[in-house]
Amino acid sequence: MADEIDGLGFEQQHGKSKVRVGRVWRKEDGRHFFVEWNVNISLLSDCMPAYVRGDNSDIVATDTMKNTVYVKAKECMEVLSVEDFAIELGQHFTSFYQQVTTAIIKIVEKPWERVYIDGQPHEHGFKLGSERHTTEVTVKKSGALRVTSGIEGLAVLKTTKSGFEGFVRDKYTTLPESNERMLATEVSALWRYGLTIS
Template sequence: MGGDAVGDYELEHQHGKARVRVARVWREGNSHVMVEWSVAISVRSKSLSAYTEGDNTAVVATDTIKNTVYVLAKRCCRSLSLEEFGVMLGEHFVTTYPEVTEAHVSLNQRPWERVSIDGLQHEHGYKLGLENRTAEVHTTKDGKSVVTAGVSDLRLLKTTKSGFEGYIRDKYTLLLETRERMMASSIRSVWRYSRKPSDYNEVYATVRKILESTFFGPCKGGVYSPSVQNTLYLMAKEVLLRIPEIESVYLNMPNIHFLPVNMPAIGVEFKDDVYLPTDEPHGSIEAKLSRKELITSKL
């Protein structure tokens, strides 16, 4: 980041507005498009004197930052993705204010989904889903923006085709090896773009489908998972294989455990049919997969 010299010290500073909630409706004929976003904006600026001297002449007020979100949302005459809105916000702050050198915008989209009734999409009806869509945009004074996007709270579960064997065993190991267990996770994924795609919304939908289809496998038969680690790697690899605009994929896949119930003392045999759900404590498995040529080019 870098900071400003203050005598024998260096001061790094930024300011902004967080949790700015905005809903936007576009009325496109009889069909309406609606989104709800939570926006956090942080700007870095030449406002050292505000900290050291109490001189606010170079400060963009956080209230102004908040109001800008609503004004720019109003100016969007067509429906757009949260990534595009983040770029719009970042570019606004670095081009409008000479004092601002960088802008960082974080966005979260609530999972409102269009309702379908009897196989037809409702013109203006929505229901709240589960997973959240996310994006971050970092814009510098030269107008360049780095965009990352993601999904969180993507809860996936399969009742079979999962196991865990061959791991290190010592005197502290109680876990039994198995080739038959339930597998579930609340997935968080973040991917970074190397260039702008033709449609951020389409890429998001495609990545979500890739993550789900790789996790589950074919509808008939599924696919066996020897570990969460292997499934995570295959999910990230498939995203990079199918979407050239993405340069890296991060995945965090904590376990949601379903522990088989076993109560031999009461004379009832349980066999892979009754489970105790628990997510505390849970395993934490995470990794980031990047294109090798891009890593080499940055060295």
């Protein structure tokens, strides 16, 4: 939300970062599902009095934001995606607080994976993987929604048949062409969903 004072534009944004939450869902068949999220919240609010008069009566405290994450995670009775959790948080902040016009929720999900013992998935055993699942959800009071998700730190390796040929050659090129190389890299990727709040 942008306001003006003496011709200067202001966008009031405040938030809470690094809210770490783990959630276990225990199913009747004995299987557990586990997620660990690092949540960052930014709220855009009509709270200009806090900046010009020191009046914090419209400020949502960072402690409240942190505790909201914990409560909302506990209230999720079914396993849900990191995107769905971020949307739920954003909808809460924009509907519960009249002064909040936009909520931006960024979450990084740690890659906990179920372990396998003798080829069978363990009911409640997990190991930490490598790549992280990310999401950034923007929820506006108007109902507009933007969801961008991605992965970070996906390490990939090919031990052979990764050729590099046919590239531009000029007087500065010394690299020989090869159809037999090793390839190792780390991938980060983002994608945006076309969603609307129903």
